[in-house]
Amino acid sequence: MEQLQRKKLLIVDDSAFMRKLITDFFNDSKLIEVVGIARNGKDAIQKIKSLQPDVVTMDVEMPVMNGIEALKEIMAETPVAVVMLSSTTQKGTESTLLAMEYGAVDFVAKPSGTISLDLHKIKKELVEKVENAANVSIIKMKRPQLETKKTTIFSADLKNMKPVIPLNTKPRSWNKQNKKMVLIGTSTGGPRALQEVITKLPKDMQAPVLIVQHMPAGFTKSLADRLNQLSQIEVKEAENGDILRNGYAYLAPGGYHLRLNKMGNDYSIILDNVEPPRAGHRPSVDVLFEDNSRFNDFDKLAVIMTGMGSDGSSGLRKLKGNGNVVAIAESSNTCIVYGMPKAAIETNLVNEVVDLENITQAILKYLP
Structure with a gap:
């Protein structure tokens, strides 16, 4: 049988030690071949032109030209799939989110700073994300950036929505006046997808939003x-004891599953770091959905967007088994990675498959 041609990887880092470690991670890979190294962003831009790699690992903090500046130029001139390596400092996390906006496919957090002697701890994650990124459509990564501000007034133009793909019958009974809750799960490509969807929600929306982003x-x-x-709307990282309010979005913190506790007519947030990660994820979309399946005094909109794996599909089965639930999945047309939505659709429980730019409208048409 003909051997599969390996994808070409360029490693960009100002540390010779880090370049050597990352190179060693791919020594035995049947899918990835390291074709070169670069010492800074400027060097990377030249190497990309000459080596034409399929995927790049890019350090954020480098001399001469840092990873963010290099990424902007790369995506403008010679677009290629980029996986960022970032520190967990406040500056590092903010730079990583900028990188996601500028077109990076994904990122990996270094376990202990710029020079991580224990980088082996994230070897499996890095290899998996590089292998995945090597197959991503670069056209999808070049979507225009949003300029939405809190002062912008958004009106859902439902009449002009592109048609969705109906996969299932409508829920047993859907009364727009019933209490509603929106549940969103996403992973690879999620920060940009969330920016597209959340920034279009009106501040007077009649539902709270719970979000799990890996x-x-x-x-x-x-x-x-x-x-x-x-x-x-108001967006915050969820905290223990937060009372759910309409027009607020609560993002599950990294390392915690997001659960709910009913108190009279109110619901409060419980953050759970005791239950182990589910399929490697904490927070987990499955846990979010399963926990919500315990409550059926409100109707639920479950939205699954771009991401690797199948997180959310198991929880969707439980969610659909209790109460009124409309499930919306992002279409393959716009997904950076068509893993989680595909797995959800394969349950035959998804009601609508929608391009990313129309997901907000799809949500709003079910709300009061």
Whole structure:
């Protein structure tokens, strides 16, 4: 049988030690071949032109030209799939989110700073994300950036929505006046997808929003703050005891599953770092959905967007088994990675498959 041609990887880092470690990670890979190294962003731009790699690992903090500046130029001139390596400092997390906006496919957090002697701890994660990024459509990564501000007035133009793909019958009974809750799960490509959806929600929306985005601790706080700056609704990293309010979005912190506790007519948030990660994820979309399946005094909108793996599909089965639930999945047309939405659709429980730019409208048409 003909051997599969390996994808070409360029490693960009100002540390010779880090370049050697990352190179060694791929020595036995049947899918990835390291074709070169670069010492800074300027060097990377030249190497990309000459080596034409399929995927690049890019350090954020480098001399001469840092990873963010290099990424902007690369995506403008010679677009290629980029996986960022970032520190977990506040500056590092903010830079990583900028990188996601500028077109990076994904990122990996270094376990202990710029020079991580224990980088082997994230070897499996880095290899998996590089292998995945090597197959991503670069056209999808070049989507225009949003300029939405809190002062912007958004009106859902439902009449002009592109048609969705109906996969299932409508829920047993859907009364727009019933209490509603929106549950969103996403992973690879999620920060940009969330920016597209959350920034279009009107501040007077009649439902709270619970979000699980696969991210390590520290990064979720920066993401919530970033979304809050751009959105009309209030976006915050969820905290223990938060009372759910309409027009608020609560992002599960990295390292914690997001659960609910009913108190009279109110619901409060419980953050759980006791239950182990589910399929490697904490927070987990499955846990969010399963926990919500315990409550059926409100109707639920479950939205699954771009991401690797199948997180959310198991929880969707439980969610659909209790109460009124409309499930919306992002279409393959716009997904950076068509893993989680595909797995959800394969349950035959998804009601609508929608391009990313129309997901907000799809949500709003079910709300009061």
